[in-house]
Amino acid sequence: MKSNRLQQFLIPLLAVLLGMIAGSIVMLASGYNPIAGFYALVYGAFGDTYYIGETIRQTTPYILTGLAVAFAFRTGLFNIGVEGQLIVGWLAAVWVGVSFDLPKIIHLPLALLAAALAGALWGLIPGVLKAYLKVHEVIITIMMNYIALHVTNAIIRSVLSDEGFKSKPVKESASLHSDFFDAITHHSTMHYGIFIAVAAAFVMWFLLERTTKGFELRAVGFNQHASQYAGMNVRANIILAMVISGAFAGVAGAMEGLGTFGNISTKAGFTGLGFDGIAVALIGGNNAFGILLSALLFGALKVGALEMPSSAGVPTELVDIIIALIIFFVASSYMIRWLLSRWQKGAE
Amino acid sequence: MEYVIEMLNIRKVFGTFVANDNITLQVKKGEIHALLGENGAGKSTLMNVLFGLYQPDGGEIRVKGNPVRITDPNVANDLGIGMVHQHFMLVDTFTVTENIILGSEPTRVGTIDMKRAEREVRELSERYGLAVDPTAKIADISVGMQQRVEILKTLYRGADILIFDEPTAVLTPQEIRELMQIMRTLVREGKSIILITHKLKEIMEVCDRVTVIRRGKGIATLNVAETNPNELAALMVGREVQFTTAKKPAEPGKPVLEIKDLVVKDARGIKAVNGLNLTVHAGEIVGIAGVDGNGQTELIEAITGLIKAESGTIRLNGRDITNLPPRKIIEAGVGHIPQDRHKHGLVLDFPIGENMVLQTYYQPPYSKRGLLNFQAIYEKARQLIREFDVRTPDEYTKARALSGGNQQKAIIGREVDRDPDLLIAAQPTRGLDVGAIEFIHKRLIEQRDRGKAVLLVSFELDEVMNVSDRIAVIYEGNIVAIVDPKETTEQELGLLMAGSKRKEAGVS
Numbered sequence: 001m002k003s004n005r006l007q008q009f010l011i012p013l014l015a016v017l018l019g020m021i022a023g024s025i026v027m028l029a030s031g032y033n034p035i036a037g038f039y040a041l042v043y044g045a046f047g048d049t050y051y052i053g054e055t056i057r058q059t060t061p062y063i064l065t066g067l068a069v070a071f072a073f074r075t076g077l078f079n080i081g082v083e084g085q086l087i088v089g090w091l092a093a094v095w096v097g098v099s100f101d102l103p104k105i106i107h108l109p110l111a112l113l114a115a116a117l118a119g120a121l122w123g124l125i126p127g128v129l130k131a132y133l134k135v136h137e138v139i140i141t142i143m144m145n146y147i148a149l150h151v152t153n154a155i156i157r158s159v160l161s162d163e164g165f166k167s168k169p170v171k172e173s174a175s176l177h178s179d180f181f182d183a184i185t186h187h188s189t190m191h192y193g194i195f196i197a198v199a200a201a202f203v204m205w206f207l208l209e210r211t212t213k214g215f216e217l218r219a220v221g222f223n224q225h226a227s228q229y230a231g232m233n234v235r236a237n238i239i240l241a242m243v244i245s246g247a248f249a250g251v252a253g254a255m256e257g258l259g260t261f262g263n264i265s266t267k268a269g270f271t272g273l274g275f276d277g278i279a280v281a282l283i284g285g286n287n288a289f290g291i292l293l294s295a296l297l298f299g300a301l302k303v304g305a306l307e308m309p310s311s312a313g314v315p316t317e318l319v320d321i322i323i324a325l326i327i328f329f330v331a332s333s334y335m336i337r338w339l340l341s342r343w344q345k346g347a348e
Numbered sequence: 349m350e351y352v353i354e355m356l357n358i359r360k361v362f363g364t365f366v367a368n369d370n371i372t373l374q375v376k377k378g379e380i381h382a383l384l385g386e387n388g389a390g391k392s393t394l395m396n397v398l399f400g401l402y403q404p405d406g407g408e409i410r411v412k413g414n415p416v417r418i419t420d421p422n423v424a425n426d427l428g429i430g431m432v433h434q435h436f437m438l439v440d441t442f443t444v445t446e447n448i449i450l451g452s453e454p455t456r457v458g459t460i461d462m463k464r465a466e467r468e469v470r471e472l473s474e475r476y477g478l479a480v481d482p483t484a485k486i487a488d489i490s491v492g493m494q495q496r497v498e499i500l501k502t503l504y505r506g507a508d509i510l511i512f513d514e515p516t517a518v519l520t521p522q523e524i525r526e527l528m529q530i531m532r533t534l535v536r537e538g539k540s541i542i543l544i545t546h547k548l549k550e551i552m553e554v555c556d557r558v559t560v561i562r563r564g565k566g567i568a569t570l571n572v573a574e575t576n577p578n579e580l581a582a583l584m585v586g587r588e589v590q591f592t593t594a595k596k597p598a599e600p601g602k603p604v605l606e607i608k609d610l611v612v613k614d615a616r617g618i619k620a621v622n623g624l625n626l627t628v629h630a631g632e633i634v635g636i637a638g639v640d641g642n643g644q645t646e647l648i649e650a651i652t653g654l655i656k657a658e659s660g661t662i663r664l665n666g667r668d669i670t671n672l673p674p675r676k677i678i679e680a681g682v683g684h685i686p687q688d689r690h691k692h693g694l695v696l697d698f699p700i701g702e703n704m705v706l707q708t709y710y711q712p713p714y715s716k717r718g719l720l721n722f723q724a725i726y727e728k729a730r731q732l733i734r735e736f737d738v739r740t741p742d743e744y745t746k747a748r749a750l751s752g753g754n755q756q757k758a759i760i761g762r763e764v765d766r767d768p769d770l771l772i773a774a775q776p777t778r779g780l781d782v783g784a785i786e787f788i789h790k791r792l793i794e795q796r797d798r799g800k801a802v803l804l805v806s807f808e809l810d811e812v813m814n815v816s817d818r819i820a821v822i823y824e825g826n827i828v829a830i831v832d833p834k835e836t837t838e839q840e841l842g843l844l845m846a847g848s849k850r851k852e853a854g855v856s
């Protein structure tokens with residue numbers, strides 16, 4: 001029992017280590033110094049307060065997109081539409097952020113709520129189609145991503161700017177910007193959103209594990225037949241699950257719109273935050289606490305990687321490969337688990 | 349070289365729970381050896397050890413005299429050990445042959461040689477009298493046939509020791525007789541068989557020897573010819589067992605369930621229930637007897653709201669409940685022990701405790717202001733586990749980890765405890781040991797005596813005759829006769845179930 005606990009803890013660490021070894025081999029083979037490379041990666045993520053601030057800022061939306069994917073997973077759905085839900089959430093937050101003049105105590109929550117509602121609406125559509133017409137949510141959510149991207153771009157051009165590519169900045173009263181974090185992290189872009197993200201993780205845990213509704217959502221996720229037999233409304237739960245998942249994604253968009261960027265620009269392509277959320281959720285074991293950790297891993301890798309080309313001379317393409325290797329090893333940690341059990345058996 | 353299989357002092361522990369406590373099982377060549385024991389005694393666990401699915405924590409396994417280590421099912425296959433699982437492992441959309449060769453496909457220049465495979469499967473099937481069509485799709489054949497495909501799968505891989513884990517639990521009486529015949533053919537051809545079953549009749553009929561285990565310990569190995577069902581039951585349960593449950597005459601009260609002209613279509617759009625009428629009164633048990641597939645499933649699902657009725661009415665205590673959502677029907681006072689416990693009865697990945705409140709989780713005391721009250725939930729779970737003798741390490745164990753019979757006891761406990769006005773019990777004792785069956789029958793009769801209505805659906809004529817106050821025979825979606833169990837015989841019921849009229853059956 002005790003050794004199991006220890007394993008739970010050791011395996012992810014071991015996986016990161018293995019990923020780094022594989023990355024080292026790649027760097028050596030291409031004529032770069034792996035020690036300098038990984039030093040740059042770690043320094044670029046945690047080296048000083050500025051980098052720590054940036055890492056936390058990057059972690060913030062990852063937590064929320066990870067939660068969005070995980071919430072759907074736990075209720076038996078595969079939400080690939082987190083990306084689109086995030087984009088509409090971003091748009092809604094900025095729209096509210098630039099359009100009103102209100103006291104902060106009202107304006108900021110209103111903007112966040114708008115983001116959550118927009119994401120929820122984007123989840124509602126595939127939810128309804130799945131529940132009533134049995135259309136697979138993966139197909140609809142992929143379509144919804146494209147609709148979100150292009151509709152948002154059109155609105156930014158025609159409504160939020162005069163044929164420009166960028167909205168006005170959100171009003172101070174709707175901003176997540178933090179003078180305090182700005183001061184202690186040497187002007188990093190870290191903002192108050194991290195508190196919202198961590199609170200959201202708690203909300204997800206509480207909702208699923210402690211509430212009556214969560215009991216129903218989990219039951220439907222595991223076994224629709226038994227849930228129907230027990231008198232639960234399977235359709236309503238499928239729709240609700242997609243709506244809540246979408247709301248988390250929408251709030252992730254608000255982190256970018258009200259915090260990191262403070263505005264919204266037209267996009268040539270997807271942000272990737274939503275898709276990375278799938279990996280964050282899987283590596284975090286679809287569990288709220290695990291997602292906090294895996295989002296931090298993703299945030300750190302993403303931010304730290306920026307330092308590798310400049311201070312260790314590793315080209316960006318190679319950096320991408322190295323990051324992917326680390327993620328690959330973490331994701332396949334069940335392989336490590338298997339190796340460990342083989343080992344133990346051999347030792348007996 | 350007398351024994352083909354020797355499992356000596358096998359020990360298997362889950363956490364702190366000892367599932368197999370130094371059990372010894374020795375199987376001779378060419379015999380059918382029964383493994384008998386209560387629900388949760390450790391039979392499946394022992395067989396999973398032999399098949400390489402679990403690693404033993406102690407003991408030794410010998411195959412044909414040689415000590416072996418069976419680290420996974422492939423090793424078991426190589427040693428000639430095959431297992432027919434209770435839950436089949438077949439690909440629905442594949443043909444019989446494709447399923448059988450899966451994993452050991454014969455190839456010719458890199459492509460699967462389907463012609464040869466089909467020929468081989470047909471030969472095997474004929475040799476052992478299995479009558480399986482090698483080209484049929486799995487989805488299109490009956491459960492009994494699917495089981496034969498599982499048997500063929502093991503034979504195709506060259507097994508000469510076959511393990512059957514409760515093969516008869518899912519079969520109709522006719523299919524059971526055929527399976528017995530197949531097993532006899534198998535041993536005649538030199539195979540050895542280990543058979544797990546709770547049905548003592550089956551052991552007496554086909555087995556040569558029997559090993560009894562109780563609570564993880566080996567109790568005895570006997571020659572079947574020298575024992576009898578009473579002794580076997582007493583050995584496995586540890587006390588005397590009554591095979592027929594004593595009960596007072598029923599005192600039927602007002603009608604609780606009234607079904608009028610009910611029509612229900614099955615998934616293919618065929619009228620599975622076709623203008624059915626039936627009334628169940630308070631204080632009586634009505635048993636539905638019939639061959640599987642005559643509309644029993646659709647009838648129950650329509651009453652409980654799981655599928656829609658085409659026409660007709662269903663009344664509960666005088667109130668029309670036709671096509672209401674399941675929750676409304678549950679709240680109106682219907683309890684349902686479903687036929688398929690894995691599909692409908694349990695959320696297997698939930699702890700057994702949470703499964704105990706599957707219908708009531710939103711009501712006080714289990715839910716307060718939208719939050720779950722785990723204390724109350726697990727309190728209830730502990731009470732039911734105690735009362736219904738559910739053998740589980742604790743109430744936090746996943747339902748999946750419980751033995752089949754104990755899963756069933758948990759469901760029955762949950763449904764009876766809700767104290768519904770109408771209790772529908774579909775195959776309530778499927779997979780239960782004789783002790784548990786006695787207990788369940790008592791609880792059904794107890795519900796009746798407390799003035800509740802009970803609708804029992806069972807393919808076991810023994811059970812229907814034993815427990816019911818009235819028997820309704822269902823045939824092609826209609827109730828074709830209502831008989832008094834005290835005035836009928838298995839023969840008469842059998843004829844009625846096959847569609848002959850009452851008169852022809854020799855009763856006026």
Ligand SMILES: Nc1ncnc2c1ncn2[C@@H]1O[C@H](COP(=O)(O)OP(=O)(O)OP(=O)(O)O)[C@@H](O)[C@H]1O
Pocket residue numbers: 362365367385386387388389390391392393394739740741749750751752753754779
């Ligand atoms: N994977 C597991 N983890 C924990 N406990 C288990 C596991 N598998 C089985 N058990 C426990 O071991 C005991 C024996 O289970 P087993 O399935 O062998 O019983 P069985 O004799 O086949 O019973 P049945 O007749 O009901 O099928 C049960 O109490 C069960 O709860």
Ligand SMILES: [Mg+2]
Pocket residue numbers: 391392393751752
């Ligand atoms: Mg079993």
